[in-house]
Amino acid sequence: MARVSGWLADFAGYRFPINEGRIDRWIKQFEPNDYDLATRLLDCVDFVSQARMIVAFRSFFDICEGWDINPEQRRGKWCFVAYSASAGESGDEMLHLFRLANKLNGRQYNQLFKYKSELVRENLGPSDTVVFVDDFSGTGTQVCNNWPEIQELLPGGPRVYLVLVAAGINACTKIEEETELNIIPNIRLQEHDNIFSPHCAHFIGEEKEKLLRYCQVADKRNPRGFGDCGFVIVLAHTCPNDSIPILHSSHANWEGLFRRYD
């Protein structure tokens, strides 16, 4: 019972409310012999609440140079932009949290926050800075594929940051190698955060195989999560598809505890 209360407290604030019934139904999708495995998996979930995200974004200005709240002390022009643009998607929400975290929510700061489509006409040069804000990058593939388009919007070659709540270590390496983006993830997920990796100490080999079998039921195509990331991270507003599918897949044969869509 205490364990359930702990999960309820940990997962409070997820976009689809988690309650005792949902947890119970989720566990009962496992074989009775594997209930313990299921509950231990829930113990491993790294739930990033909105408060944690705000703390994460707050630390950004400690890392980057040239920023000052006073425009006269600031180096060059600064633009803060949501990286993903789809309506209701993470980009907008993350940018909002970023504003709150850094006390930039006053009307006087509105001009710092731009749409991506406004960047070309800003005519930014090397002394200027663009800060893209988003939530997560698991493999870095999408960011790297999209980089030429971003470059096209920033022909003057300003300094560009990509501020993320979390990113896989491989994503960080790929983005650093293939783009000129300075990636700043608050949480860097390591090799041992992939629960199928031999470096992951939470489960033994046999348990990993069992989890993989359940993951295959949840998602045949990406049983280890997108890009074989094998993560168990859940963000308050969504569960990345790089996390293992038994956490988020939702269909006739499986109902994830952290479903991604309505």
Added chain:
Amino acid sequence: MTKNDIHKLAPENIGIKNISIESLVPNPHNPRMLFDRVPLEVLRASIAKVGILVPLTVYWSQEKEHYVILDGQRRWMCAKELGLKDVPVNQVAEPTLVQNIVTMFQIHQLREDWELMPTALKLEVLMRELNERNDKKLAALCGLNQAVVSRCKKLLSYPKKYQDLMLDPDPGKRVKADFFIELYVVINDRFVNKMTWFSKNKFTQRMLEKYQSRKSGLKSVTAFRIMKQHINNARHAKKDKLITERLKEFYFDDTLTLDHLRIQSADVSAGVRKLLGDIRKIEQAVDEIDVSEYYGEEELWSHLERLLKLIRSKLEAAGRRLK
């Protein structure tokens, strides 16, 4: 814009020299493009055999402290693959933003596989800097098709939040430019704009929601052509009030499909208008037949006989008394 003004849009020539291949970077204004492998291999073979015959056009970027390629990215890529140490370049003065964009447009032309939104955004800069909005002049200046300029301008007419949807990093979530281009004719229809409940922004948002969730049968962007056709048909049939109500109902209700906008009597009127146009053309063609000239052209006369028979049978079926 005069001829002299256009002339000023070309960067000033400085001279030809050889420079290290490592000191060159591609022009970030170049549109994102995939270079076709086959022509690139042909070019590489030619460079391997005779070297680079046409110097690359470059400028020295003060800010980047690099030579930037204005023209010759393919030659540069081949030279790099071949391990050449340096390449011949024709250096020109660092172009202004406008010069750079115009040069980029002129060199690369527009390829079908480009995303249109980044092109539109560059066109926006040109329009602002040159204070030029005329489609024809812009098309001539950029070497673009006039229709492309017009499409770009349609995209630029949307609020920035919608423009951003066409730049989403996830190709699966990116909204196609065609959606906004096709919707444009509906939301800019003067009659629709006069509807008291209508708001361009809200209508765009609702149509986007319906399209993305495949509701109301909006599976294809061409659905907006059908929508516009229904509106036009209703207007010609003087069914303004009815189509206003139907469009409002369609706007709010996701269970209604485009068929809800179909007003049968309006469709009939539209059909009649089309038929009348066709019949007038036939009348004219028949009237202009010079009998002596076509005498003996059996196929023509037998077709005319068939047509006459057909017309008679239709008129009789309609209860018309033939004179």
